[in-house]
Amino acid sequence: MLGKIFLVVYLIAQVGVSLVTEYVWERNDLVKDIGKKTRVLRIAIYTILAIIPMLGAYLPRSSFKYYCLGIGNIWFAFFMYYAPLVLIFSLIAVIIAKARKKTRSRLVGFSLFAAFVPALLMSAYGLYHGQEIKVVNEQITINAEDDSLEDLRVVLIADLHISVNSRPALTEQMVELVNEQDPDLILVAGDIFTSNMGMTHPELYTDALSQMHSTYGVYAVGGNHDVDENLFGGFSVSPISEAFRTQEMDDFLDAAGFTMLYDEGVTLADGRITLLGRLDESKAGDGTSDRLSVEDLLSDADQSTPIFVIEHEPVEMDELSAAGADAVFCGHTHNGQIFPGNVIVPIFNEYCYGIEDVNGMYAIVTAGAGYYGPPMRIGTDNEVMVIDITFN
Ligand SMILES: [Fe+2]
DSSP, X not given: OHHHHHHHHHHHHHHHHHHHHHHHHHHBSSSHHHHHHTHHHHHHXXXXXXXXHHHHHHSOSSHHHHHHHXXXXXXXXHHHHHHXXXXXXXXXXXXXXXXXXXXXXXXXXXXXXXXXXXXXXXXXXXXXXXXXXXXXXXXXXXXXXXXXXXXXEEEEEOOOOBSTTOOHHHHHHHHHXXXXXXXXXXXXXXXXXXXXXXXXXXXXXXXXXXXOOOSSXXXXXXXXXXXXOOEETTEEOSOGGGOBXXXXXXXXXXXXXXXXXXXXXXXXXXXXXXXXXXXXXXXXXXXXXXXOOHHXXXXXXXXXXXXXXXXXXXXXXXXXXXXXXXXXXXXXXXXXXXXXHHHHHHHHOSSOSEEEEETTEEEEEOOOSSOSSSSOOBSSOEEEEEEEXXXX
16 A cells, blocks of 8 residues: 555656756756757656656566666665755746746756756765675673573674665675674574565575574574565555565575574573564565464563564564563664665654663664665665673
C-alpha cells in the first residue's frame, strides 16, 4: 500500500519538476539558443529517467530489470535533492525577473544550475562515501551469576543489503575489518539481502563472508528485506502474503557460513551464555508477519545465564527487558543513511542508533554495514560495531 502511494507521489513530483524545469528553460537568458534546440532531447531524458524506477519495480526478472532498479535507485537520490532546490531557486528567480518586468533573465538560467550542481555533488559524495566503512567501539557491563565468564568481544553487523547496487568489494572490506577485531562472537542483525533481486555473482559475496572468523561463530537473523518481493523507491509493492524467503537465499546463507536463528536459540561458552534470534517483526519470511511473542521466545531460556537477543528491528525493548534479556542487538534504521534521513528517522524510531539502557537491558542499534536503495551514505557512515562486554 505504502509503495503504491509512493508511486503516485513520485509520478506527480516527476511531472511537476519537469514542468518547472521547462518553464525555467523557456525564461532563461543564459543558454537561450541551446535551450530551444534541445527541448525534445530534454523531454525524452525526463521521461526515460522517470520511467526507469517503474521498470525496475514491475518488469519480470531479467538483467534489464536489475539494471533499471540500480539506475533508478541513484536517480531517486539525485531527484530528492534536485526537486526542492529547483522549486525554491527558480521561484525566487522568476519572482525577481517579474519584479524587474523581464520575461527572460540570466538569473532564471542560473537557478537551474544552482539546483543541478549541488544535487550532483551531493549524489557524487554519497556514492563515494557509500563505499567506506568505519569501526565503532562500544563497551558494556553485564551482571552474570557465573564468575568464570571471561570478557567477550562481539562484532555486530547488519543491513548488508546485498542486491543490485551492492559491491563485493565493500563486503570484502567489511570482512577484513571484522576479522581485524579478533571477535569472540559475530552477530548479523538482518537485511542481508534487498529482496531476491539483482544478486549477480553471489559466490563473490559468500566467498568473502565465509572468511569471517570468531571463537563462537557467526549467528544471524532475517530482516524485513530478506524476502522476495517487488520494491518501488524502497517500498514494497507486493503483499506480505507473497513475501517469502527463497531457496536461493537459504543456499547463500549456508555458503556464507551463517547460523540462522529463526525464533530459536543456542547456548555458547559451554552453556554459560544464551543467544536467541527473532524472526522479523513485519516479515517472517513465510508469507506472514507471525512470530513468537517475547514471552514465548524467552520462556525456555536459562535466566541464570546472560541472555542476548538478535532482533532486526529495534522494537519491543520494554518487553524484552521485562522477560530477562540482557542485551538486544539490532539494525534496520541505518541511522537515516542519507540526509535528511539522519534527521527524520530518529524522530520516528525510539531506538535509532547506539546503545541505550532499558531498565537494565542494553538496546544496541547499529547503523549497518551497507546501504538500502541508493548506494549512498550522506551524513551517516557504514559501520562495523564492536561491543566489548565485561561480566561482573
Ligand atoms: Fe536495512
